[in-house]
Amino acid sequence: MNDTRADRPLKIAVTIDDFVLWDGVPMPDDTTPTDITRSVARTLNDYGLKGTYGFSHTYRIENEPEQMEAFEAWAEAGHHLGNHTHQHAPLRWMPDAAFRCDFETAEKYIGHLIDAAPSKYFRYPMDMSSGSERRRGEVENYLADRGYRTAPITSWFSDFAFIMPYFRAVTLGDKDVQKQVRDLHVSTAVDMLYQHADTAHTLFGADAPLIWLVHGTTISRDTLAPILEAFLERGVEFVTLDEAMKHPVNFGKPPCNESFTNQLQRFALAAGLPKPELDVERLAEILNLAPIPGLDTMATYEERMFKPLAKRVGAEYDWDWS
């Protein structure tokens, strides 16, 4: 494999997911999903990235109708929306009919905004088109019949891991740790982009345009500009999602895999290559920053988000973080 630190021009399509964040994950008191969405949308526009696709599930609108404002703010700022299901459960946790129903529920809430986009895209929750190739194929046919294509993720940087540490650092009012978390967020975004790029280069024999993900979180509100700046300094060129979707790394279908992986990682696993991923020690360092009893990072995700979600959709909780 190439040296992962070798900076070079890369094409990436930026996508923003779940700017109305998952139910159960806390957010600082003075922050709302709409504020974050507006800020992220504005930063993208500042960098000439009007027309960025956002994939946010719609579940919270059910109990908090005011969250609809975030979706509207995103569209008003000139960005596009895709369908990311209503409840944000992986395909393997739901029977086919329930998964389709969940897709349609999301359409009821934001279908009018999705229709306004130049192309209709769907993104699987957690990019997990798992279950089986047969089930994925049936879902893909269903989506194609409705005019959708699936937009996978081919570069991510485990940015979910920073949400709780940043929340705790803000709650503690510790400015130094807040800066430490932000700096790590930016440097990890850069390192992981080139790790993914190197894997794609090894798989396809040339650099491929990658579909890059960051979530619409409090921390990305505060770091998106420096991340985009760092990408530009290294020669990154931003392309549209439609453009990136012309490459097989994005429109192809790697074998299904039950672990928590993105599409490029699944291509790597299928080819017998190590998947690009955040170094375990660095991940542990991030997860444990700014500790507060009762607000452990992984326990919060498991107990407040994943387990209630599994229960809601009638699935047995099984989650493989590896």
Ligand SMILES: [Zn+2]
């Ligand atoms: Zn998501």
